[in-house]
Amino acid sequence: MLMGEAVRGVIVDHALLQYGTIQPENFKSNGTLSLLRKLRFSNIQTAISYVLPVSAEQVNLLQTMAKLHSFECLPLTASSLDIASREIAQTWSHISGTILYLLPNHDASPKITCTYFSIALDDEVTSVLHKSNRIYMEKFEELPLTICRLNKKAISNDVVTVGYIMKPSREEDFAKRGALPMCPTPNGSSESSYWIGYTKGMQELQRHLENHNDCFEVDPLNSIYPVLDRLKIQQLLLGLEDLNVGGRCKVRAPHFLKVNSFDEPDLVQRLHDATLSLPSIVKPQVACGVADAHSMAIVFQVEDFKVLNVPLPAVIQEYVDHSSTLFKFYVLGDRVFHTVKKSMPNAAVLIKSSEKNGSKPLLFDSLKSLPTATANQHSEGRDPCLDLALVNKAAERLSKRLGLTIFGFDVVIQEGSGDHVVVDVNYLPSFKEIPDDVAVPAFWDAIKKKVDSKAVK
Numbered sequence: 262m263l264m265g266e267a268v269r270g271v272i273v274d275h276a277l278l279q280y281g282t283i284q285p286e287n288f289k290s291n292g293t294l295s296l297l298r299k300l301r302f303s304n305i306q307t308a309i310s311y312v313l314p315v316s317a318e319q320v321n322l323l324q325t326m327a328k329l330h331s332f333e334c335l336p337l338t339a340s341s342l343d344i345a346s347r348e349i350a351q352t353w354s355h356i357s358g359t360i361l362y363l364l365p366n367h368d369a370s371p372k373i374t375c376t377y378f379s380i381a382l383d384d385e386v387t388s389v390l391h392k393s394n395r396i397y398m399e400k401f402e403e404l405p406l407t408i409c410r411l412n413k414k415a416i417s418n419d420v421v422t423v424g425y426i427m428k429p430s431r432e433e434d435f436a437k438r439g440a441l442p443m444c445p446t447p448n449g450s451s452e453s454s455y456w457i458g459y460t461k462g463m464q465e466l467q468r469h470l471e472n473h474n475d476c477f478e479v480d481p482l483n484s485i486y487p488v489l490d491r492l493k494i495q496q497l498l499l500g501l502e503d504l505n506v507g508g509r510c511k512v513r514a515p516h517f518l519k520v521n522s523f524d525e526p527d528l529v530q531r532l533h534d535a536t537l538s539l540p541s542i543v544k545p546q547v548a549c550g551v552a553d554a555h556s557m558a559i560v561f562q563v564e565d566f567k568v569l570n571v572p573l574p575a576v577i578q579e580y581v582d583h584s585s586t587l588f589k590f591y592v593l594g595d596r597v598f599h600t601v602k603k604s605m606p607n608a609a610v611l612i613k614s615s616e617k618n619g620s621k622p623l624l625f626d627s628l629k630s631l632p633t634a635t636a637n638q639h640s641e642g643r644d645p646c647l648d649l650a651l652v653n654k655a656a657e658r659l660s661k662r663l664g665l666t667i668f669g670f671d672v673v674i675q676e677g678s679g680d681h682v683v684v685d686v687n688y689l690p691s692f693k694e695i696p697d698d699v700a701v702p703a704f705w706d707a708i709k710k711k712v713d714s715k716a717v718k
Contacts, residue, residue: 266379267415268408268443269358270306272335272349273297275323276365277373277401278309293401295429298330302436303443305408306356308333310349312340346378359411363404371397375407408443421712423479426466431691438697440704479711480688484664488688489548491576492519497662498683504654510679512648512655512672515579519546522573523566532563532577539563540580540608540615544627545572548687559623561615569622581682582607583673584645590656591669591692593700594707597656599649600694604673645674652681659686666711667704 278293300307309327311319313336320334327334335352337345342364349360362376375396396407413420425432425441435441470476487493498514505511518535525531532541543558543566545551553572559580560566587604590597605611615623652672659670669690673682692700 266359267412268305268361268377269356270308270353270360271297271300271363271404271408272308272310272360273363274365275309275311275319277363278326294326294330296401296404297332299405299433299436300443301331302439302441305443306333306353307331308335310335310337310345310362312337312345342376346376350378359415361404361408361411363398366397371399373398373401373403375404377411405443412443421477421709423708424476425689427689431689434691434693438693438701440701477712477715479708480665480667485688487663488665488668488686489550490546491544491548492517492546492574494548494686495576495578497659498686500662501655501658501683504651504658510648510651510674510681512651512681512683515581515682515684517579518577520573520575520577523569523571523575528566529563535577537577537579540611542578542580543569543571543622544576544578546574546576547572555627555629557625557627559611559625561612561620561622565620565622570624578684579682580608580611581673581680581684582609582676583682584676586645586673588647588652588672588674589669589690589694590652590672591690591695591700592656592660592665592667593692593703594666594710596703596707597653598692598695598700598703599647599652602694607676645676646679647672647674648681655681655683666707 297307307330309323309332311323311334320336324334326332335349337348339345339348342362346362349362353360359377359379362378364374364376366372366374375398377394377396398404398407409422413422427435432441467482470478470482487497495514495517501512501514505513516536518531518537520528520531532538540559540561543560545554545556547554549555551572556571558569558571560569560577583604585604585606587602588599589602590599606614611623612620615621656670659668660666663686665688668686668688669692670683670687671685673684674680675682692704
């Protein structure tokens with residue numbers, strides 16, 4: 262394969278999709294189809310093929326499936342690989358690059374045969390099988406890594422394969438923005454490709470890394486783990502205090518308290534000792550990776566802690582009046598970006614609103630239903646004034662303390678004091694508020710610099 266022969270098309274025989282057992286309403290959630298759908302985010306043309314004749318019912322089902330996922334439907338006249346490849350070349354003659362043609366390997370193992378061949382715009386169709394090759398796969402989930410390996414061979418052996426693990430919704434969000442390409446793109450990510458996205462768990466990934474010294478972690482797992490623990494995050498943020506100088510607003514952590522039970526007899530005294538007053542916000546200590554990690558509550562009365570439905574252990578955190586304004590910061594290597602978002606109302610507004618509901622705790626999922634202020638609930642004071650230089654220093658400090666290349670944190674500015682309070686830190690945020698033409702190149706530039714620094718060592 263040559264530089265111009267990166268994978269530009271994937272054709273999957275309909276028999277591999279097992280669509281006969283899938284109801285049309287479940288097409289979108291089917292794992293194989295979802296995997297194929299991601300290919301289009303890397304500008305890889307995708308089609309479902311079938312060999313004529315097939316019933317009108319089958320054709321209709323395949324066309325419905327293809328339309329839903331923005332695929333093509335490709336009818337072929339013969340199952341012979343030679344004939345099928347030539348028909349594909351004729352249909353996709355506008356594609357200059359490598360085509361993968363996936364077929365079931367009936368009653369044999371490996372289960373999938375992947376034939377790849379090159380199409381060049383100036384070549385005769387009759388030469389299409391000149392470079393025909395075969396790769397065998399046990400399962401469909403191997404397709405992304407197969408594409409990655411072929412592209413590495415086509416581009417350069419110096420290409421670095423970058424792997425990731427994230428929840429499917431975050432993965433699709435990144436992929437839609439062109440941040441996880443499997444093919445060269447003009448936004449600075451031409452030297453990286455998709456890799457592991459289907460691991461069974463972090464422990465399996467860790468074992469894999471331990472057994473493969475040739476794998477380089479952009480951000481080591483032991484640097485990520487502290488960000489998964491809200492108590493460790495709070496303790497880490499205490500170290501920001503030494504950035505403060507007299508006569509200026511300061512950056513700090515919110516006041517906090519860890520609890521193992523909401524029924525502790527001395528809870529009131531412990532809240533007082535931690536400089537916590539009500540309302541307070543209650544968060545699970547586990548920051549992500551479990552279903553209820555984002556189940557939170559705002560508590561208005563001490564007695565309501567006893568019936569609170571927030572997973573334990575938990576962190577009780579200071580509720581900061583902040584003019585309903587949240588500053589989201591994103592760190593990509595040595596670059597720092599920020600956006601401004603509408604946030605929760607001040608405590609007085611929340612208290613007044615809660616009285617209508619008997620001052621019961623306000624329960625919410627921070628990923629789905631974060632309560633935000635309405636237009637008439639904003640503070641009548643001045644808009645908060647952000648000390649960007651101070652927060653940039655905090656970003657640099659956090660980057661060094663955490664040892665992370667890519668992370669985000671949230672800042673609110675306390676009314677009255679002007680304190681810049683870092684209320685949350687998270688790994689691999691979506692950066693969706695940053696324009697793609699800025700965020701995606703910066704994302705890959707940060708990764709490349711980290712890889713280059715490892716090479717120097």
